[in-house]
Amino acid sequence: MGDILMPMIHLQARMNLLFASGPAPLDVDFKLAAGSLTGLCGPSGSGKTTLLRILAGLTMPESGLIRVGDRIWLDTAQRMQLPTQQRKVGMVFQDAALFPNMTVRQNVEFAAENRRDSLVDELLSLVNLVNLADRKPATLSGGQRQRVALIRALARRPDVLLLDEPFSALDYETRQQLLNELVRLHRQFGTTTVLVSHHQDEIQRVADRILELNQGKVTDIGSPSVAGKITPVPIMGTIQEVQVEETTTQLRIRLTDNLVVLNVPSGAQEWQIGETIVVSLGTETLTRKAN
Template identity: 55%
Template sequence: MIEIAVEKRLDGAQGGSWLRVDCRWAAGQRMALFGASGAGKTTLLRILAGLIRPDAGRIVVGGEVWFDSDKNICLPAQARQVGMVFQDYALFPHLSVRGNLEFAQRRKNPGRVDELLALTGLAALACRKPATLSGGQQQRVALARALAAEPRLLLLDEPLSALDPVLREQLQAELLALQQCFALSTVLVSHDLAEVFRLAQQVIRLDAGQVTGMGTPAELFLAQSGGGRFHLAAQVLALRRVDVVDVASLLVGGQIVDVVLDEGEAASLVVGASVTVAAKGFSPLIL
């Protein structure tokens, strides 16, 4: 079981916004943190990693207390057995691919390194330096390095967002296979709804530091209401005036759609806001 109940001021100003999270989920699950920029996703990830100390609360992973403000317990990052993969790879440029993996190990295990090199298709590149690799190859090294530490918790901070769509989809499949192979407890930060649906079993939705929902991707983003209508989560990408009407470009399920707004809706929306779109349900066409 992973339990996190923490509070953290998101800025230093008096009366500033707060991150407040109180959630728990079963070990071995794939969890996604979803929300607009500034919602607190990466801050929560770094709190789990031990890189940011909460102002108050408690974190327990697999029965081990990682943080407890009342008991003044705060395990340092190196004691938490986490693997972390960043968007910018953060590889050691002076080490080979194999050297990056070996450096991450708390106890030397050449067999584990060989296994990960094979699983990620890097065995033939083991002696190469990161600068000689493609972006996709570097991201595979970053993932293999995180797994080389045999983490109890794998933390992924938008690790695939810098890649082109074709390579991103390919690495999503590889990441899912690795997660399933090692039965990893995983926390993924992502803005991509399609990626969340593909990689996550559970989602914590954040808005301005507050948890606004937790459940499966389908429960949060594809909930059906009465009257044959569906409510879909969306994000406002752009607002513009076209002739005499206001139009919003929305990201819905990984697709961009344009929606005509009435006067009240146009006045209340801002770019980056998370919204809910009501769409009429449909019957499948049977041939």
């Protein structure tokens, strides 16, 4: 995976915070490998959001140094601070915070600074939103809104992707689906990603490394997964459409609030419209539901 000798991110920061237990410093110094996906967990109020805000340039620490690749984003000793707009960073929060008067496409185009039409189309199709591109956010499901937020963050072609409990308001199945989509996009776009989540089991499933924050101090709790491995998540779906080709069969399957298209080998299995099947997201394999 990433190159440990040449970390993508080196973050040193110190600032006094007012914790529930009283004032204490947030004091961190860690490196993240290029292209890694780091899970950041810790109790409520331990400083997770503050850490992401410092990385994004939304909160200024009393002292700190942020190096991303060969660029310095922050060096308080030199009184140097790159503004958020100049940091190649994408952010997604629990509440998608989309522009309500813009369509899905306009929201993504705005982030892409209206420059790269092909990128916007590619992003919309990567998360299955092409058919909803002209809808306003209020008419979308929670999962669809977070997908828009995710591709909107990627439209800026960020080096660093920061996600602050992006899927916690969603139901279990949608959350698992979006986590898998996130991992795929993270790899495809080669971002160095930090994912804050209260769901440690989910972080374990997708992260290369987990950091735990406690009262403003970071503990490295190791590498949970074999690099690159995603544990498949079984999700029930219904077959909506079957298209048999010579060697493969294309199945359109409804899973909770979205459709997935899977290609399976033609032949031995005959799939029926309306049939309930189990899709193992992560490996994209199918099994018939046991009765």
